[in-house]
Amino acid sequence: MEKAHAEILPGKPDGDEVTDDILSIRIVGPTKRALQMIDLPGLIEYHHEGPRIVSKIDSMVNKYMAMPQSIILAIVAADNDLNNAKILNWCDKHDSNRERTLPIITKPDRLRRDEIYTLIRIVQGRDDKFNKFNWHVLLNRATEETVEHVSAEERNRYECEFFRAEPWSELDPSSYGVEQLKHKLRGKYFAAAKRELPAMKLNIDRLLLQEKYSSLSEDLKDDDLKRIFKLAIDRLKFTAVEHAGGDRKYETSQFPDDSPIKLRSRIREQDERFCEELTNEDPSWMSPLDSYVQLSSQGILPTQPLVSKPSESMSSGHSDRNDRISAVGEKLDKTRGTELSRHYNPQTIAELFWNMSNRWEAIAKQYVENVYTCCKMYFNTVIKLQFARTEGSIRGADGTEVDGFPNVASVARKYMFNYIIPKLKQARQNANLELWQLEQDRRDHTKNHDKRFIVSQKDHRNSTQFRSRMEMKRSQLLMGKTTVADNHTIDMENLAEQMEPSSLLDYRNKKGEEFLHDAEAHYQIVRDTYIMNVLTQVQERHFLRNIVKLIPDDLCLTEIQELIKEDDEAGRKKLELRQERLNLEEARNILEIWSED
Numbered sequence: 357m358e359k360a361h362a363e364i365l366p367g368k369p370d371g372d373e374v375t376d377d378i379l380s381i382r383i384v385g386p387t388k389r390a391l392q393m394i395d396l397p398g399l400i401e402y403h404h405e406g407p408r409i410v411s412k413i414d415s416m417v418n419k420y421m422a423m424p425q426s427i428i429l430a431i432v433a434a435d436n437d438l439n440n441a442k443i444l445n446w447c448d449k450h451d452s453n454r455e456r457t458l459p460i461i462t463k464p465d466r467l468r469r470d471e472i473y474t475l476i477r478i479v480q481g482r483d484d485k486f487n488k489f490n491w492h493v494l495l496n497r498a499t500e501e502t503v504e505h506v507s508a509e510e511r512n513r514y515e516c517e518f519f520r521a522e523p524w525s526e527l528d529p530s531s532y533g534v535e536q537l538k539h540k541l542r543g544k545y546f547a548a549a550k551r552e553l554p555a556m557k558l559n560i561d562r563l564l565l566q567e568k569y570s571s572l573s574e575d576l577k578d579d580d581l582k583r584i585f586k587l588a589i590d591r592l593k594f595t596a597v598e599h600a601g602g603d604r605k606y607e608t609s610q611f612p613d614d615s616p617i618k619l620r621s622r623i624r625e626q627d628e629r630f631c632e633e634l635t636n637e638d639p640s641w642m643s644p645l646d647s648y649v650q651l652s653s654q655g656i657l658p659t660q661p662l663v664s665k666p667s668e669s670m671s672s673g674h675s676d677r678n679d680r681i682s683a684v685g686e687k688l689d690k691t692r693g694t695e696l697s698r699h700y701n702p703q704t705i706a707e708l709f710w711n712m713s714n715r716w717e718a719i720a721k722q723y724v725e726n727v728y729t730c731c732k733m734y735f736n737t738v739i740k741l742q743f744a745r746t747e748g749s750i751r752g753a754d755g756t757e758v759d760g761f762p763n764v765a766s767v768a769r770k771y772m773f774n775y776i777i778p779k780l781k782q783a784r785q786n787a788n789l790e791l792w793q794l795e796q797d798r799r800d801h802t803k804n805h806d807k808r809f810i811v812s813q814k815d816h817r818n819s820t821q822f823r824s825r826m827e828m829k830r831s832q833l834l835m836g837k838t839t840v841a842d843n844h845t846i847d848m849e850n851l852a853e854q855m856e857p858s859s860l861l862d863y864r865n866k867k868g869e870e871f872l873h874d875a876e877a878h879y880q881i882v883r884d885t886y887i888m889n890v891l892t893q894v895q896e897r898h899f900l901r902n903i904v905k906l907i908p909d910d911l912c913l914t915e916i917q918e919l920i921k922e923d924d925e926a927g928r929k930k931l932e933l934r935q936e937r938l939n940l941e942e943a944r945n946i947l948e949i950w951s952e953d
Contacts, residue, residue: 429460430443438478461494476526478491480526492531519533582913591742591746599618617738619731630891685864688700712875735776739768746759775911779908787894790897798886809877
């Protein structure tokens with residue numbers, strides 16, 4: 357007790373303090389009853405530090421007295437005036453029918469002879485002011501008995517001798533002494549227990565309904581285990597196909613809109629992010645082809661960035677189209693082979709395209725990784741749902757057969773790690789191999805039979821001719837070679853001379869512009885095809901379209917048994933829960949027997 361006092365109230369050796377801390381001393385044994393003894397501070401009327409301590413003690417005592425399952429031992433010293441004992445008023449307040457109260461008078465050896473007779477009348481119930489209580493008298497140990505460690509037997513013998521002497525011998529033997537107090541307490545204890553039986557039984561029933569107990573099951577038979585696994589896999593496959601297709605069911609609606617279980621929505625987000633990133637990767641300066649312009653203006657596709665980033669193989673200093681054309685012209689000069697003069701290798705267009713599209717594979721690989729992550733998060737969520745008992749089974753609508761695993765979290769984790777993850781990794785590897793096929797196609801000879809390419813070439817020639825005409829007209833006006841009457845005409849001979857490159861450099865740049873335009877037009881058309889190929893041949897083919905192939909269903913009995921096998925800690929916890937459940941069931945059975953009695 358002294359050690360506990362030092363821990364709870366350090367620095368206060370005199371014990372002149374009250375706290376809410378409880379010192380609990382537990383005594384366990386085969387013959388010990390489930391009884392808690394709570395020794396509360398004695399009631400006081402005054403404290404030198406003020407009313408705080410007094411109020412705190414009063415509040416603490418009232419709290420425990422108000423508990424309906426408590427037995428109140430109201431102790432009053434014999435030399436105190438019972439009329440001033442506020443504990444008796446609280447007994448009236450909290451236990452008006454006296455079912456839980458046992459008032460005890462102590463220190464009877466301190467009374468004068470006339471006071472003894474008054475106390476005897478009270479204990480015998482002959483005093484109208486106090487006859488509603490069933491009093492009991494105890495003789496306290498003397499101080500020397502405590503110091504000299506007098507045994508309990510000696511103490512009881514001395515107490516019996518005290519009450520057998522005059523005038524205490526007038527009391528009924530059942531109203532004094534420790535041994536008789538034990539009998540009274542036993543009666544109160546069992547009476548209180550009987551009153552609490554219905555509530556205790558309801559509480560035990562409520563505890564047994566807790567998930568940690570209700571989910572416990574006995575070891576499954578082999579046939580039941582295989583049946584449960586097949587049902588769980590069938591549910592998982594059916595649900596996965598629905599979620600991959602974007603179908604919605606009630607259970608899906610119970611999850612947030614951004615939940616991984618809404619698989620098609622999460623993949624759609626990755627699709628759009630991939631398309632946008634690849635579209636914004638466009639390094640060309642040319643306007644998008646008509647089909648793209650129309651879709652962008654309608655808000656269907658992202659608008660092209662105002663400034664595109666050239667590929668790393670082109671100089672970062674090319675800030676306008678003329679610089680870009682000049683750079684392509686230099687490339688034409690530096691890559692000449694056996695062509696005749698003023699002819700250039702058409703393979704240069706392919707090289708320009710390859711430089712522009714160099715990052716496609718890296719962007720697509722990241723897209724595949726994102727799709728893999730979405731699928732992984734999806735299965736992490738959905739397996740737990742489909743491997744658990746269905747609501748119909750829990751409600752008994754499907755009979756008494758269990759259709760899910762009791763330790764669903766552990767089973768789902770093992771199935772995910774041992775079977776789903778390897779399948780997902782294989783799908784990711786196959787998807788990346790499919791990307792490699794597309795990458796090889798990108799690196800191959802340039803092929804383009806899209807009519808947009810021909811139309812784009814024609815539009816480019818018309819635009820070039822139109823610019824030449826406008827430049828010729830401005831030149832004529834500046835030189836005063838036209839009048840107001842003929843200012844809408846152009847000298848065709850001069851125009852032809854102007855359109856003909858005056859030098860090899862001009863001719864080279866003209867060809868450079870044509871090559872650059874064709875490479876950019878080819879880039880835009882092939883990019884759109886590449887996007888569709890990645891979405892269908894890579895993502896859909898290897899992940900969502902055949903999602904059931906990612907769910908292994910051919911596990912043998914041994915593998916299924918390994919799934920439900922618990923680790924040592926989980927097994928120990930399960931045994932503890934089973935023992936707890938057994939104890940509760942036994943307690944409920946005993947309470948039912950007592951209730952019948």
